[in-house]
Amino acid sequence: NAGVTQTPKFQVLKTGQSMTLQCAQDMNHNSMYWYRQDPGMGLRLIYYSASEGTTDKGEVPNGYNVSRLNKREFSLRLESAAPSQTSVYFCASRPHGVRDTEAFFGQGTRLTVV
Amino acid sequence: EDQVTQSPEALRLQEGESSSLNCSYTVSGLRGLFWYRQDPGKGPEFLFTLYSAGEEKEKERLKATLTKKESFLHITAPKPEDSATYLCAGRLYTGTASKLTFGTGTRLQVTL
Numbered sequence: 001n002a003g004v005t006q007t008p009k010f011q012v013l014k015t016g017q018s019m020t021l022q023c024a025q026d027m028n029h030n031s032m033y034w035y036r037q038d039p040g041m042g043l044r045l046i047y048y049s050a051s052e053g054t055t056d057k058g059e060v061p062n063g064y065n066v067s068r069l070n071k072r073e074f075s076l077r078l079e080s081a082a083p084s085q086t087s088v089y090f091c092a093s094r095p096h097g098v099r100d101t102e103a104f105f106g107q108g109t110r111l112t113v114v
Numbered sequence: 115e116d117q118v119t120q121s122p123e124a125l126r127l128q129e130g131e132s133s134s135l136n137c138s139y140t141v142s143g144l145r146g147l148f149w150y151r152q153d154p155g156k157g158p159e160f161l162f163t164l165y166s167a168g169e170e171k172e173k174e175r176l177k178a179t180l181t182k183k184e185s186f187l188h189i190t191a192p193k194p195e196d197s198a199t200y201l202c203a204g205r206l207y208t209g210t211a212s213k214l215t216f217g218t219g220t221r222l223q224v225t226l
Contacts, residue, residue, distance in 0.1 A: 004157075031212070042118075042218040043158070043201070058213065090157050094212070102148060103214060105157030 002026050004106035006091050012112045013081045021076040021109050023091030030096035032074035033103065034058075034066060036087040043090065049074055050096065081113045116141040118204050120217035127224050130191045135220045137202035138184040146205040147185050148214065149178050151198045158201055161187075192224045 007022045025032065034046040045058030049068040063085060065077045074093075078085060088110050092103040118139045127133055139147065146165050150158035162171045164180035171178050175196065177188045187200055199221045203214040 033214075035216075040218060043203075043214075043216040045213055045215075048213065092157075102150075102160035102163060104160070107157050108155070 004091055004093055004104050006089075006106035006109050008109060009107065010110050012114060013078075014114055015082060017081050018077070018079050019081065020078075021089055021091075021111075022073070023075065023106060024073045025091075025093040025104070026072065027093060027095070027104065028071070029093035029104075030071070031094045031103075032068065033092040033094075034064075034074070034076045035090045035092065036060065037090060037108075038087050046076065046089075081111075083113045085111065086113045087111060116204065116206065116215045118202060118215050118217040120200075120202055120220050122220060123218070124221040125223070127189075127192055127222070129193055129224055129226050132188070132190045132192070134189070135187040135200055135222070136184060137187070137217055139202075139204045140183075141204035141206055141215055143206045144204050145207055145212065147180055148203045148205060149185070149187055150201040150203065152201055152219070153198050161200075189222070192222075194224050194226060197222055197224045 004025045030051045033048045035043045037043050044060050047066040049055045052071045055066050067075045088108045090108050091106045094103040121136045146163050149161040152158045162178040167182045169180050175190050179186045199219040201219045203216040
């Protein structure tokens, strides 16, 4: 059981380049999330998707777009990367409507924009 | 503004030296206070959920407690393998989805 899988694990981009971070979960969860983690800032929510076909902005959505391709997959796109987007990105998923169920996180994508 | 604040930022303990980590929150409509453990280079791993003031949960050397304004993670007789960053998060519901607001974490180092 793989859980939440993120690809790639590491990436270096030049300023202005675009890329898509992929996330897939095999737990049949409804809700999926993208966070970024920066030193001293904690985990901050970029976008989330409560169910297939819906997406909403989180705390820091500027410069990002997302696609909930199907129930399993939730991708994060950087159209024109900036050095301020250097961070570690985490995808998470959670079943909807279950009170005590936590969010499961992937292993992260470490992105450097030069 | 919803906010979760953790203290201390870093904590160094000797093996067997018990201590507590603090998480204070101002999350309106809080629906759960979560504790996660994060090892270097890995994603957060779930430890506990607390919902009501007075609630306590335990797992091995860890015990989490909740009051109306803060939560504590008590570590009893820690071992080097307990070294990690401990994150707390408050969950609130917005329409059909729930969101977690995280603190910045406490980096715990346990030495022999």
